[in-house]
Amino acid sequence: MPVIVHHLNDSRSQRILFLLEELSIPYEIKHYQRGSDRRAPKALYDVHPLGKSPVITTESGRVIAESGAIVDYLINEYAKDGSFRPTNGEAKLDDTFWSHFAEGSLMPALVMKLIFSIIPQQAPFLVRPLASAICSGVVSSFVDPEVGKLLKFISGELAKKKTTTSTSSTSAGGSPWFAGGDAQGNPTAADFMMLFPLEALVAGGRAPKGMQIDEGIKRYVEEAHKRPAYQRALEKGGKYSYA
Incomplete structure (x- = not known):
């Protein structure tokens, strides 16, 4: 299965969509909407115990939270030609x-x-x-x-x-x-x-x-x-x- 992005509106998960588009790899989006209190819905807790976004589900089914960890994982996993990495x-x-x-x-x-x-x-x-x-x-x-x-x-x-x-x-x-x-x-x-x-x-x-x-x-x-x-x-x- 492709990478799944658990995407919360107006959140840091937009940066993950940006990276995935730069990497040109297949992915799916599961959308979540903030409540009237501007907090993430409880449905995100079914994905990860912290109930935060961004969260991704990898092709192997592993769930990864935290933007920095996700960015590192995606670049290391999919940018095999040295792209999106610093030069020195x-x-x-x-x-x-x-x-x-x-x-x-x-x-x-x-x-x-x-x-x-x-x-x-x-x-x-x-x-x-x-x-x-x-x-x-x-x-x-x-x-x-x-x-x-x-x-x-x-x-x-x-x-x-x-x-x-x-x-x-x-x-x-x-x-x-x-x-x-x-x-x-x-x-x-x-x-x-x-x-x-x-x-x-x-x-x-x-x-x-x-x-x-x-x-x-x-x-x-x-x-x-x-x-x-x-x-x-x-x-x-x-x-x-x-x-």
Whole structure:
């Protein structure tokens, strides 16, 4: 059987569809919709005990969760010609770093900001003003400075790579991939991991108050969105708020 993607709308599983389209391998999608609470449905718990997406079922029937594990598995299993892999040792270190940075540093900060924006909405009416004041204070004094620091770091690294990488290791339009791309200029694991949080920042309004998203980050997202594989993944995945 082909790979099955257990795909939740507006979730990290969109990055897995993007990778599968780049790999040009057969796969099926099982769609799941968020409830009114924006959480995944209980049906996902029948697939994996964590009830999260993305989750894939491999051709052999094994269930794999967690984006990073899925991206590594798919590239190692299906990209046998060296495609979607960095071209040298230094680039491999970059690829590993950004793959972990996406979920280890960037996404926790963005999720924290999202949670503090939801808490006042869910609080009882009488305590909502107090909850809002507390959450706003935490965001302004702790969360936004952390997100801002991360964004400045990302912007600086993208700008640095744009001036130091050769044309053969950059994406279309001259914007470099985070690890320089493969030998043909395709994205690597780092890009499939980094795209979702950057999409959320650009389209979801999660930048710190008063801070503009750097043009380099916007161009990076735009170049990824232009890729035919991304467009096919978007069409198959369905409505996606961050495209």
